[in-house]
Amino acid sequence: MRLYQRLPSFSSVAKGETAVLTFPIGATYDQVVVKHTGVTAAQIKNIKIKVNGKQIATFKHGTDLNKFNDRYQYKLTAGYLDFHFKRDEMKTLLEQRALSLGTSNVFEGADVITSVTIEFDIDAGAAAPVLKAFAYQSDVAPFGICTKNRHVPLAISAGENEIDNIVMAPNTRILAVHVVTAATVDQLKVQRNGATLYDLPTDVIAKLNLANGRNAQADWDSVDFVLEGDIKQAVSCDDVQDFRLTITAADDTVASTPAYLIVEYVSGLAGL
Template structure:
């Protein structure tokens, strides 16, 4: 089938101070969701994509989601908040569409297929509307494509961290069983000079932030202030994602400017390539 835009009409609790829930019909494949709203980005909090009882994407608020979209040079428009399941930053069409949100239920033919073809019973997008928002409005349009089962997906997970001047090590990063990391954003007000990735005692990336951002721009990315990206798939090749299977030691060594205040808050926004029951 050709790609098709449809309106999503099952939207509940569009009320200040409430948890708004958008319910997607099961059976379709979703390339993108566009949420038209008058809610300021910072007041659209704890955005989550839920499949069955699993949170597969989560963002602190709309500002973080918009910054991630800007980094990938996705179109960002005032009054519209987009969730992109089709990954346009990949090089080939098959890789771009590989991670669309498929909800078609099919019968596994072998035992090996069971973990990769989970039964999908519900798909929702939820977010909290700040109590200060006056008369919030929400309308949703979905871009759908050929129906496929849920397969590999780019999960987005949050991990809070604290940073201080000098060297900081983050060693509690979830690894899952057979996941890969596509990209990591360190979101913080601290000034970060360098992020070094250490996997099983081997440095995978050790480059100053100024050089890293130059390479990202050469690869068609748009680095955002306060969002320090460690982009393993900068060339649009998913095969370059950081493999985590059998990884015992995974650390991010973050070098912060001498002027960084003690215990400055930050969080990692981690993009994993994984299955539904993974990390």
């Protein structure tokens, strides 16, 4: 049965402070909605989602979170930030719900969940921040698998840029890698243990993304391994000796142009 609940109040809601929302334990969280007034999405910074104090996902600011959601066609509403744990772009309802955050501790052998929080910094330039949070919940379940992300800071120049420090962890799969930069990216290539998994110009990548229900985002180029909504197509991190992404930037790219990766993973709580 689906429940729609008001969540407890954030702590430390003031400009220049770190606001923290603590989830009640026991429910299964499909989505959490944060209504914000007196502070813009861009002024909500260093967003972190933590389970048992362990960071599972982060976004630089609310603008990045909105871009992430819009990419997957999660509907945006001005004045709200949405945290989607259930992943509606997956092919089957079972796969969608498998990624929800179950926090019940009544299931023998499951991870014991003691805390789930969302925290972020409120920019000192905010006007008069007010935050309210709501949850869309489903049937009680243990914590199983979830989506996580990691950021990889980069500086890219014209021509080929090889990145070989993307984190690999046992019992973990990579769903997608998003390249965020103002530079023009011409080609993306992914190799795993020397085998080429992906090697396409970005105009073809854009066509594939559009054909599979992904919205284009300014300054984002994405290698998405689960375009068909099949979680089994995510790339396994097990037994990986070498994993590298090659970004080919346009000839007019200024040396050391700032960039970063958002790497999406799926794993259990203990992984990554």
